[in-house]
Amino acid sequence: MRLVRIWIAVELLFGLFGASAVLLDPAATATNFAWPIASPAAASVLGACYGSVAVMLAAALFARHWTQVRPVVAAAGVLTSVMLLATFLHWPVFTHGTVAFWLWFISYLLPPPTLLALWVWQERRPTVPVTDSLPTWAANLFMGNAVILGSVWTFLFFVPMVLAPLPPVLVRVYAGWALGLATLLWLTGKGRDWRLAGLWLLTLPAILWIQLSRYPYTMSGGLLVQLLDLLALATICGTLLIRRHGTTRGLAVAGATGVGLFLVALAALPALRPDLDVRARWVGEYAHGPYGGLMVGAYLALGTGALCLGLALRAVSRIGGVLLAVASGGAFLSAVFGQDDTATGERTVPGTVREIALVPTFVLLIAALALLTRAGPRFLAVPFAVVLVSFGAAFAASPAWKGLAGRAFDAAWTLWMFGAAIWLLRADRFAQVPAPTVDWAVGEGERGSERRHG
Numbered sequence: 001m002r003l004v005r006i007w008i009a010v011e012l013l014f015g016l017f018g019a020s021a022v023l024l025d026p027a028a029t030a031t032n033f034a035w036p037i038a039s040p041a042a043a044s045v046l047g048a049c050y051g052s053v054a055v056m057l058a059a060a061l062f063a064r065h066w067t068q069v070r071p072v073v074a075a076a077g078v079l080t081s082v083m084l085l086a087t088f089l090h091w092p093v094f095t096h097g098t099v100a101f102w103l104w105f106i107s108y109l110l111p112p113p114t115l116l117a118l119w120v121w122q123e124r125r126p127t128v129p130v131t132d133s134l135p136t137w138a139a140n141l142f143m144g145n146a147v148i149l150g151s152v153w154t155f156l157f158f159v160p161m162v163l164a165p166l167p168p169v170l171v172r173v174y175a176g177w178a179l180g181l182a183t184l185l186w187l188t189g190k191g192r193d194w195r196l197a198g199l200w201l202l203t204l205p206a207i208l209w210i211q212l213s214r215y216p217y218t219m220s221g222g223l224l225v226q227l228l229d230l231l232a233l234a235t236i237c238g239t240l241l242i243r244r245h246g247t248t249r250g251l252a253v254a255g256a257t258g259v260g261l262f263l264v265a266l267a268a269l270p271a272l273r274p275d276l277d278v279r280a281r282w283v284g285e286y287a288h289g290p291y292g293g294l295m296v297g298a299y300l301a302l303g304t305g306a307l308c309l310g311l312a313l314r315a316v317s318r319i320g321g322v323l324l325a326v327a328s329g330g331a332f333l334s335a336v337f338g339q340d341d342t343a344t345g346e347r348t349v350p351g352t353v354r355e356i357a358l359v360p361t362f363v364l365l366i367a368a369l370a371l372l373t374r375a376g377p378r379f380l381a382v383p384f385a386v387v388l389v390s391f392g393a394a395f396a397a398s399p400a401w402k403g404l405a406g407r408a409f410d411a412a413w414t415l416w417m418f419g420a421a422i423w424l425l426r427a428d429r430f431a432q433v434p435a436p437t438v439d440w441a442v443g444e445g446e447r448g449s450e451r452r453h454g
Contacts, residue, residue, distance in 0.1 A: 082157065202368075282402070320367075
């Protein structure tokens with residue numbers, strides 16, 4: 001493992017070089033990168049790849065066993081091999097003679113034979129059993145995703161003109177990253193140690209969203225599918241992480257914090273943005289213009305809080321907790337896919353995706369709150385009644401008042417969740433709500449005792 005760790009450190013340095021160019025300043029690739037990329041948004045996607053893989057490689061330095069880093073080494077081997085091939089295929093495109101080019105060329109020339117030698121050496125040595133096993137359903141999902149991802153991007157590597165007007169060199173470089181990810185997913189699914197892969201899958205969508213938010217871009221159908229796929233994988237990894245290491249009290253604290261931050265933003269943004277009429281404009285429109293980052297951050301906090309709270313509330317109602325955890329995905333989608341501007345009436349792909357996705361999300365949310373209110377303390381019935389009334393008002397209100405009705409709905413269900421989190425903390429303190437077991441199999445059988453303490 002010492003030789004593997006040393007080479008991972010070298011790979012980390014190469015990754016940091018790439019990140020320093022297309023992560024920090026994607027608009028200056030003509031001078032700071034191996035070849036000029038005309039679109040800063042396209043270059044920023046590469047920056048997200050370099051930045052997220054650097055996080056994973058930094059964590060891999062602390063791995064103790066070959067079984068933990070095995071998928072990472074294989075993925076790096078595939079990635080660098082494809083990149084080297086793309087470099088030779090598009091040799092005239094590169095800015096020869098510059099420091100950036102030589103760093104690029106060396107970073108993809110040396111790794112393939114080095115990683116292959118390390119792989120052969122380590123595979124001959126005894127291995128340590130996996131201690132943090134990926135569930136079978138998640139392993140199958142990872143491997144199935146790897147097959148689809150690998151097949152699509154292998155085709156695109158050989159026929160890059162399908163993604164015109166993107167230049168072929170950029171398509172083939174994207175293919176290198178996608179095939180590396182596919183390799184990582186496949187071997188993670190087979191080996192079952194998901195921690196390093198999970199770290200990449202958690203950081204890549206977050207950094208990718210930050211990068212794309214810096215520059216105007218067109219949301220194509222392919223990019224939309226890829227983003228949704230990454231979000232689904234990241235959600236699975238985040239859920240597994242919380243399930244494995246979370247306690248009822250810890251999840252309740254995280255839930256109260258995330259939901260509380262959203263409520264603070266919901267109250268503060270009308271004062272910060274008086275130009276938006278609270279009666280007619282939706283909450284999501286605060287994501288555009290000044291303080292837009294505050295609204296996006298509030299959605300991310302809300303999604304995290306709702307997910308944690310849903311997992312904690314499985315101790316009260318198994319089905320209700322699961323539905324609430326699934327519904328938390330609506331907040332993450334709201335952070336990524338912006339609300340259309342109702343003042344101009346312009347329709348965009350992200351805004352349409354958001355509208356379509358939020359309808360089933362709200363249905364799941366109300367169903368979850370109904371089950372949890374029935375199984376939980378009586379005082380939650382009051383905000384739940386407000387949730388139902390405001391939800392109906394949001395559909396029935398005239399356009400001049402839809403914004404206010406929507407805000408009332410958002411305030412009602414987030415206050416319900418905040419109240420449920422506080423109750424969980426008090427109940428956990430007095431040992432009235434059992435902590436979820438390792439397999440989280442606690443169901444609705446406890447609802448009677450919880451009702452007596454409500």
